[in-house]
Amino acid sequence: MNVVETQDCLVMAQDVAGQDVGVVHAIRPDGCAGLAALVGETAARFATRSGFVARYGQVQLLPDAGGGITTALLGLGEEGEGEEADPFVFGALPDSLPAGLWRVSTPADIDGADVALGFCLGAYRMPGFGRDTPPAPARSRLVVDATEHDAAQMAQCVNLARSLINTPPNLMGPDDLAAAATQALEPLGVQVSVIRAEWLERDFPTIFHVGAGSDRAPCVVEARWQGSTATEDAPLVSLAGKGVCFDTGGYDIKPASSMLRMKKDMGGAAIMLALARLIVLRDLPVRLELRLGCVENSVSGHAMRPSDVVRTRAGLTVEIGNTDAEGRLVLCDLLHAACEHQPDLLVDAATLTGAARVALGPDVPALFTNSDEAGTAFVAAGHACGDPLWRLPLWPGYRKWLNSPVADLNNISSKPMAGAITAALFLENFVSADVRWVHIDTYGWNDSSRPGRPEGGESLGLRATYAAILTIFNIEDRMHR
Template sequence: MAQSALKCLTPAARSRKARTVHALHDAGSDALAALFGAGAAAFVQGNGFAGKRGEVALVPGPEGVAAAVLALGPERPGRRDPLPFGALPQRLPEGDWRVAAPETVAFDDVVLGWCMGAYGFAAEGTQRARRAPARLSVPARKGELGVALAEAVYLGRDLVNAPPNALGPEELAKAARGALSALGAQVTLIKGTALARAYPMLAHVGAGSERGARVVVARWQGSRAGAGAPLLSLVGKGVCFDTGGYDIKPAAGMLKMKKDMGGAALMLALAHVIMARDLPIRLEVRLGCVENSISGAAMRPSDVVRTRSGRTVEIGNTDAEGRLVLCDLLTEACEARPDLLLDAATLTGAARVALGPDLPALFSNDDALAQAILSAGDSWSDPLWRLPLHQEYGDWMRSTIADVSNVSSRPFAGAVTAALFLEIFVTAGTRWAHVDTYAWNDNARFARPEGGETPSLRALFDAILKIFHLTNGSGS
C-alpha cells in the first residue's frame, strides 16, 4: 500500500563511502569558503544558493558531486527543528550520505526530518515509478527516538492517505490492532450488537453504512510501570469517509473526506511512540472506526439518541458526526479515571477558517496542561494554538426535546461549540485536552509531502514526557 519501512536509513557500518551533507545555521560565503574553498563556494552561490532555511546545494568534486550543504536557518536556542532535513532525501543524488551538523542539533531530529522528507505513498497496484530517496547513514545506537517518531509518522500518514475503498471501519480497526499488538498491547475489536450496547451514539452514526462500525480498545503497560503508574487515555475519531449523511456535503467538500479518520491516525501514531519508547506509564487507546453514509438506515436530522452517559442528544445536523463518534468513547475513557485524557479529531471546518491547515486547535479544561502542550509544540517546531472553552456559548446547543443538540443554534465559533459538546462527556476533575486537526498537507514542502499528516504528534509526545516527569531515553 505504501512505503511503510524506513528504507531511507542505512547503518553506518554499511556506508563507509557515504558523502557528507554539511548542515549550517550560517550558510554565507565565508562559511562555505571555509568548508569547500573559495572556488567551490563561488560555484554554489553562483547557482542561486542563498542560505535560506531548507535550501540545499550540491558541491562539485573530481568525480561529480562531492558533498552538499543544507541551510538550517538562524539558530533559535531551545527550539528543535527537524523539518529542514526533510529537504535532503529528494534533493541529494541517490546513495548514502552522512550529516555533519552543529553540536546543538540532536541526531534524532536529523533522522526524523530525513525520514519525513523521504516518505512516499502509492495506492496498491500503482505502477508509477518513483525515484529512490537518498539514504542517511546512521551510527549504531543513535537516533532511536527519531526512528520511533518517524515510524509513527509513516503509520499515521499511510492510514490517512489510504483510499476509502481500501480503508473502511473494519480495515482501520484491523490496522490499529496490528500496530498496537505488535508493541505488546492487549487489543479488543468491538462490533455488532456489543458495539450498539456499549456505544449507542457511535452505532447510530454508523448505521447508514453497509460497512459496519468498529471500536478499538487497547491497553498497555510499560515494562517499568507499576500498578500505580500514571494512566494516559487516548481517544481518536476514525470516520473513514464522511458524506455528511442526509445533510450531505457538496462534491468539493467530499474530496478529502478519506482523511476524516485523521484523529484516530494521530492517536495511533502517538501510542506507537509511547510504546516504542517503553514509557513507564499505563496506556489506554480508544478509536471509533465508522463511516457516515446515506441509506434508509442512516441517522436523520431531529433524531434523538441516548448516549452511553445517559444523556440524550438531538441530531441537529448529520454532518456534525465526529463529536457523536467521540462522546461515548470519552465517557468510557473517564470511567477508568485516567490521569490524563487526550482526544484528537478532524472535527470542524471552523478551526481551519480560524487557524488554517498547519495549526491544530487546542482546547483544554486545565491551563497547566494546555501550556505544557503549547510549550512542547513551540520547542519541537510543531505548533498548536489554544482556543477557549467559552462556557457561555454552551447555551447555544440547547434542545427543546433532548438534553443537548449536537450543533449550535448560531453560525459562530463552531470549533468552540464542538469542543464544549465534547466537554459535556468528560467527567469533572479529569485533565483533558482536545485537538482539532486538519491531518493533511495541501501542498508539498520539505518534510511535509502533499497528503496525510500527523501534526502535533511531536508536541503531544513531548508534553506527555513533561507532564509525567519522564525522559525519552534519547542520548542523540
C-alpha cells in the same frame, strides 16, 4: 496493506566504517560568507554563482575535481523562519542527494535527532495502492549514531499515520481501520479488542447511530497495555480518536468539493493509533488505553436524520441538528468510556471542525483543555519540537448555544460563530470534571508539498502530545525526538 512501513534511510556509523561518506553542510544565510572555509574557494564560488543563498530547504550539490558529488549544502533559512526546533528542513535532502551515504554537519544549536527525523520524514513515500510503478524509495541514506538512529521510531509512527490517512476510502473502511490498529499493536504485546454489532449498539450508541447509514458497519477498537516498568498505580494515559473513514455529511450532505478529502476524516484515529504505537515502542512507564471510533457517515434509508434524538453512553440525549457534525457524536461515547477508568490524562484527536482551520489555518491544530497545567505543557512541547498547537478557550458563555428543546443537548450550535469552541464544549459534557482532558482539533493533512511534509496525510499533534506526556509525568526519554 502493510500499515507499519519499515525504513532503511538511516545507517549506523559503525556499520559503514571505511566506506565513502559524503557531507552536507547545513548553514544559515549569515554563514554564506564563510563558505570557502567549509568547502574551499572553488566550490564556494560555484555555489554562489549557482544562486545558493541558504534559503530554507535550498540544496546545492558541489562537484569535486573529478566530477563526482561528495559535498552538498543545505539552506536553513533565516532564524525564526521555521519552528524553534525544525526537523522538516532536513526532509529536503533525500530527494536531492545522489545515491550513497551522507552525513550532515549542522550548527551547534541543532539536535542531531532532528536531522535524522527530518531526513526520514522527507524519505516517506505514499503507498502505491496498486500502481504498476510504485514510488521509488530515496536512494540516499543518512549516517547516524545510536541516539540519532532512535529517531527512526518516531518517523515510523508519523509515517504510519500518514499512510493510513492517505489510503483510499474503498480500502480503508471501519473494519480496515480496526484491522490496521490490530496489526500495528498486537505484535508489540498490546491487548486489542474490537466491539461490533449489538454490543456496539449497547455500549457505544452514538457511534452505532452515526454508522447506521453505511453498508460497512461501525466498530470500536479498545486497546490496553502496561509498560514493562510500570506499576499498577502508574499513570493511566487514555487516548481516543475519531475514525470516520469517509464522511459524506449524511443527509446534510457536503458539496462535492468538500468531499474530495474526506478520506482524511479518520485522521484523529490514525494519529492516536500512531501515538499509542510510539508509547509502546519506547516502553514508557505508564498504563495505556486507546479507543478508536471506526465508522462511515453515509446516506441511505438507514442513515441518521436531522432532528433524530439519540441517547448516549453517558445517558444524556442529543438532538441531531446536523448530520455533518458527526465527529463529536463518535467521540462523546469514547470519552465517557475512558472516564469510567479515571485516567490521569485523557487526550482525544479529531479532524473535527472547519472553524478551527478558519481560525488557525492548516498547520496549527486547536487545543482545548480543562487543565491549565496540561495546556501549558502541550503548547510548550509543541513549540519545542516543531509540532505547534494553539490553545483556544472552553468559553462557558457559549454552552447555552447547544441547548435543545427536545433533548439534553444539540450536536450543533444555534449560532454561526465559534464553531471549534462549541464543538469542544459539546465534548466537555462527556468528560468527568476530575479527569485532566485535552482535545486536539487537527487538520491531518498537508495541502501542498514542503520539505519533509509531502502533500497528503499528516500527523499534526502527534509529536507534541508525546513530548507533553513526557513532561507531565516527568518521564526521562533520551529518544524524545
